[in-house]
Amino acid sequence: MRYYITDNQIEICDPLDFDPVKIFECGQCFRWNPDGQGVYRGVFKGRAAKVFSRGGKIYISGDENTAPADLVDYFDLERDYEAIRRSVSIDSYMRDASDFGRGIRILRQDPWEALCSFIVSQCNNIPRIKRIIETICSNFGEPIGFDGCTLYSFPAAETIARLSPCELEPLRCGYRAEYIVGAARAVASGALDLGSLALSSYEEALKTLKTLSGVGDKVANCVILFGLNMLGAFPIDVWIKKALADHYGDGFSPSVFGEYAGVAQQYMFFYARSGEK
DNA sequence: AAACAGGCCTAAA
C-alpha cells in the first residue's frame, strides 16, 4: 500500500485499507488501547508506538528505538489487502464479510507473545484476557516511557521460564498458569524454536506447537496466523464454527479460500462478532 | 444463582 515516511513517522495514503479500529479491535491482538482521543498506543517487540488519524490520514509513529522499517513490517504495509479481499470473496457472504472488514491487516506479532496470549484466551472473555496480559506485562515486563505514558513490554520467555506457576498468581489466570510457564520453558530452553518454526511448513508448525500442554488446534492456528504470519492458517473458534455451519456445509475446508484463508477467517470473525450477521 | 466465556486435557466408549 502507498505510504510516506517523513520525520520518522509513517503516513498512510489510503485509510480504506488501514483502519486502526478494525486492526486493533478485530480480535487478533490484545495490547493496543485507545486513549479516548482516538489515539491507539501499544508495544510491539519491545518498542512503543502510536497510531492516530488526522485530516483524513492515518499516522504511525514509534519511539526512538523504532525504525520505520519496523513499523512497515509489523503492520504488514507491503501486502496488498485489496487483492486478498478479492481472492477470498468466493460468494456473496464473503464479499459482505470482507467488505465489512476492509481495513483489517494481520499484524506480524511476536511469536512468543502470540503463543502466550492465545493460551490465555482459551475459554475466556476479552476483557479478562486483556487484563491478564496487561498484568503479566506490568509485573514482569520492562517499563517503556512513551508519549507521556508508561507502557510495558511483553516479558521475555526466559523471564517467565524462571517463575513457578504459583508466582503467576497475580495474573488470576487460573489453570492457564501452568500452560504459560510450560510454554515459556520450552521456548527459553530452546526445545521450541519459534524462529525456525516461522521458516518451516504450516503442518510442521501445527504439529510442533500442539506438543505443548494447553495448546490445541485453535490456539496453535492463532499462533501460526498471528505470530508466524502464515496467512493460510485458519483458527476455528465458536464464532467461526457457527459462521461455517450457517454458510457452508459439513464438507467445508479452509482451502476453498486459497492461500489467504486466515485473512478470510479474520473477516468472518470480525463480521460475526459485530452482530451485523 | 447458574451459566457462560475466542479450549484443552483426560478418561471412557
Place this chain on the structure above:
DNA sequence: TTTAGGCCTGTT
C-alpha cells in the same frame, strides 16, 4: 475417533 466432564476466574 468421537464424546463428556472438569477446569480457574470474573461477569451477568
